[in-house]
Amino acid sequence: MNYNFRFEILLRYQAEILQGVLLTLQLSVLTMVFGLVIGLGVAIAAGSPSKWLSVPARFYVETIRNTPLLVQLFIVFFGLPSLGVRLSADLAAVIALSINMGAYGAEILRAGFESVRRSQIEAGRSLGLTAAQTFRHVVLFQATKAIYPALASQFVLIMLATCVVSSIGVTELFHQAAFIDSRTYRSFEAYTLITLSYLILTLAFRALFSFIYWAVFVRRPAR
Amino acid sequence: MSLVELTQIRKSFGPVEVLKDVSLKVEKGEIVAIIGRSGSGKSTLLRCINGLEQVQAGRILVAGIDVTARNADLNVLRERAGMVFQSYNLFPHLDVERNVTLALKLVKKLDREAAGKIARDVVARVGLAEKLHAYPDELSGGQQQRVAIARSLAMQPALMLFDEITSALDPELVGEVLRVLEGVAKEGMTMMLVTHEMNFAKNVADRVIFMHEGRIHEDGPAREILQTPRTAELGSFLSAVLH
Amino acid sequence: MIREFAGADVVYLLLAARWTVALALVAMLGGGLLGLVIAALRIVPFKPANWLAILYINLIQGTPLLGQLFIFFFGLPLIGIQVDAWTAAAISLSIYAAAFFGEIWRGALQSVSIRQWEAGASLGLTYGQRLFYVVLPQALRVAVAPTVGFLVQLIKNTSLTALIGFVELTRAGQIISGATFAPLRVYLVVAVVYFVICFSLSQMSRRLERKLHVAR
Numbered sequence: 001m002n003y004n005f006r007f008e009i010l011l012r013y014q015a016e017i018l019q020g021v022l023l024t025l026q027l028s029v030l031t032m033v034f035g036l037v038i039g040l041g042v043a044i045a046a047g048s049p050s051k052w053l054s055v056p057a058r059f060y061v062e063t064i065r066n067t068p069l070l071v072q073l074f075i076v077f078f079g080l081p082s083l084g085v086r087l088s089a090d091l092a093a094v095i096a097l098s099i100n101m102g103a104y105g106a107e108i109l110r111a112g113f114e115s116v117r118r119s120q121i122e123a124g125r126s127l128g129l130t131a132a133q134t135f136r137h138v139v140l141f142q143a144t145k146a147i148y149p150a151l152a153s154q155f156v157l158i159m160l161a162t163c164v165v166s167s168i169g170v171t172e173l174f175h176q177a178a179f180i181d182s183r184t185y186r187s188f189e190a191y192t193l194i195t196l197s198y199l200i201l202t203l204a205f206r207a208l209f210s211f212i213y214w215a216v217f218v219r220r221p222a223r
Numbered sequence: 224m225s226l227v228e229l230t231q232i233r234k235s236f237g238p239v240e241v242l243k244d245v246s247l248k249v250e251k252g253e254i255v256a257i258i259g260r261s262g263s264g265k266s267t268l269l270r271c272i273n274g275l276e277q278v279q280a281g282r283i284l285v286a287g288i289d290v291t292a293r294n295a296d297l298n299v300l301r302e303r304a305g306m307v308f309q310s311y312n313l314f315p316h317l318d319v320e321r322n323v324t325l326a327l328k329l330v331k332k333l334d335r336e337a338a339g340k341i342a343r344d345v346v347a348r349v350g351l352a353e354k355l356h357a358y359p360d361e362l363s364g365g366q367q368q369r370v371a372i373a374r375s376l377a378m379q380p381a382l383m384l385f386d387e388i389t390s391a392l393d394p395e396l397v398g399e400v401l402r403v404l405e406g407v408a409k410e411g412m413t414m415m416l417v418t419h420e421m422n423f424a425k426n427v428a429d430r431v432i433f434m435h436e437g438r439i440h441e442d443g444p445a446r447e448i449l450q451t452p453r454t455a456e457l458g459s460f461l462s463a464v465l466h
Numbered sequence: 467m468i469r470e471f472a473g474a475d476v477v478y479l480l481l482a483a484r485w486t487v488a489l490a491l492v493a494m495l496g497g498g499l500l501g502l503v504i505a506a507l508r509i510v511p512f513k514p515a516n517w518l519a520i521l522y523i524n525l526i527q528g529t530p531l532l533g534q535l536f537i538f539f540f541g542l543p544l545i546g547i548q549v550d551a552w553t554a555a556a557i558s559l560s561i562y563a564a565a566f567f568g569e570i571w572r573g574a575l576q577s578v579s580i581r582q583w584e585a586g587a588s589l590g591l592t593y594g595q596r597l598f599y600v601v602l603p604q605a606l607r608v609a610v611a612p613t614v615g616f617l618v619q620l621i622k623n624t625s626l627t628a629l630i631g632f633v634e635l636t637r638a639g640q641i642i643s644g645a646t647f648a649p650l651r652v653y654l655v656v657a658v659v660y661f662v663i664c665f666s667l668s669q670m671s672r673r674l675e676r677k678l679h680v681a682r
């Protein structure tokens with residue numbers, strides 16, 4: 001083997017990498033927020049007694065979960081223009097990612113509400129709390145605690161998944177690998193460095209989320 | 224030689240010493256009830272005898288096998304010393320018959336027919352002949368516990384260990400399991416049982432051991448011990464469980 | 467030359483879908499074997515082995531699969547192994563799948579209560595007998611549905627290999643889309659093909675889960 005690994009050249013591209021990280025985080029947060037909003041609507045619709053709501057909601061969830069994100073992205077970015085809807089790469093990315101997250105968010109939220117047992121609701125009502133009070137003081141806290149781990153790992157999954165949008169030219173973190181590659185012809189080093197950057201982000205977010213969990217759900221308020 | 228001989232055993236979990244210098248002999252055919260407060264080390268004692276826990280010091284001999292030896296053959300030991308647990312621990316993926324025959328086939332190397340015959344026999348002895356092909360989740364707690372006893376009996380052990388086997392049962396199911404135990408006792412099986420059923424201890428056991436804070440605090444004939452406790456600890460324990 | 471999106475193109479897509487399935491199958495086999503090793507390393511009572519497995523799982527699950535694909539695609543030639551896109555994709559997806567299979571199977575093994583091991587032990591069964599006759603049959607039941615469920619992820623993830631130039635279903639879609647200028651129709655057909663494969667697997671996973679849940 002006579003290849004000289006030269007990771008040090010990449011140090012010149014700190015600014016690009018930082019910019020990529022910021023865009024990746026923006027994309028991830030936006031996707032999470034929009035995805036949960038869509039997911040909440042879909043979860044409510046899927047559980048509704050009206051077939052006009054529940055059937056389309058289930059169809060949406062199944063379609064999204066059983067097709068690749070990359071293809072969904074291509075449909076939004078390359079396909080929609082033939083219907084006259086022309087989107088920038090960034091906007092197409094946010095839309096495709098949010099629609100994708102909506103299906104997973106719906107499942108997470110549904111599982112969360114189901115996890116709060118009837119007996120807890122009955123206990124709340126039997127103490128004289130109204131339905132709204134029971135929801136706010138009993139159901140919401142427990143449901144949030146139940147879905148928090150799933151949401152936290154979903155955030156990391158989204159962050160890792162956002163790298164596919166580099167394929168339509170969004171200049172997020174993964175795109176920087178191609179950029180550095182094109183400047184230095186150091187493909188292996190560029191992709192390794194960028195891939196490991198994701199590892200750092202993943203570990204950092206996991207630590208942050210565990211801390212939040214501890215602070216919010218485990219720690220007892222000081223007396 | 225006694226069937227079970229413990230000499231000065233010590234057992235700790237981390238910094239907590241759970242058994243402190245316990246010595247004990249059990250003769251063949253003896254029925255020993257072990258009583259004591261929660262946390263006094265009763266389960267740990269049985270688990271050490273069966274090699275499920277390792278002791279830090281002392282020696283345990285069971286049917287001539289040195290359980291504490293470094294190269295002890297625990298599988299042979301366990302073939303000779305059966306154990307029934309509080310939580311039944313039947314194999315959920317096997318029906319009653321196969322729960323019983325599994326070890327007969329694998330450990331005793333019996334063929335299907337011989338194992339099946341023994342299974343039918345022991346399952347009938349615990350009064351569940353008609354449940355031979357039921358799965359554990361189709362049985363009541365009492366029935367599951369009787370199958371667990373049958374499964375252990377089938378191995379024809381020299382010694383049987385029972386750890387609070389009626390504690391997880393609804394009160395109305397306790398009787399059926401105790402009756403099975405009584406039957407096994409009458410047949411001359413050597414038994415060590417941790418129990419909270421004082422009447423059963425009084426009527427069926429030959430001997431009662433009272434454990435307190437990791438030590439054998441009192442040891443003697445069942446009726447004598449239970450009727451006239453010598454120490455204040457046993458006295459207060461008995462008045463707590465009887466009232 | 468721009469032409470119409472025609473029946474022949476659908477056939478081309480279906481033929482390309484064979485490579486999607488083939489890639490997933492290879493990753494399932496390779497990843498399955500390696501996954502067994504990972505699960506074993508994760509549970510043996512030997513700390514360094516556990517750490518190794520945890521490191522592997524974190525590396526794979528903490529980085530994007532797309533990055534892993536590029537690393538293998540560009541990295542293997544550097545250590546003297548000339549690879550085409552197919553080989554890089556197959557190796558990379560196997561390594562990726564192994565981390566997930568390892569975790570699924572470890573979870574399944576550990577879902578069987580320690581009491582079941584003890585019950586086996588108290589009957590005199592050897593370690594191997596306890597594993598094979600008592601624990602594995604129960605663990606298998608727990609593992610089947612999530613294993614099939616992960617195959618859906620695997621099929622979907624094969625689409626990323628299009629980006630290193632491997633001609634499977636998605637890449638075939640890109641090619642035809644470029645030739646016909648009917649991207650919407652092409653990608654919808656591509657999506658339908660994925661959906662048929664993945665939805666059948668999802669349904670199978672659900673049915674297995676229900677069946678194994680009630681049955682013993």
Ligand SMILES: Nc1ncnc2c1ncn2[C@@H]1O[C@H](COP(=O)(O)OP(=O)(O)OP(=O)(O)O)[C@@H](O)[C@H]1O
Nearest residue numbers: 236237241259260261262263264265266267268387
């Ligand atoms: N695996 C373990 N790890 C750490 N501590 C243990 C373990 N098993 C038992 N202990 C501790 O050892 C002590 C004795 O436990 P043991 O189960 O033998 O008590 P016991 O007399 O059977 O009580 P009970 O009547 O509640 O079953 C307890 O303080 C318990 O907390």
Ligand SMILES: [Mg+2]
Nearest residue numbers: 265266267387
């Ligand atoms: Mg106990």
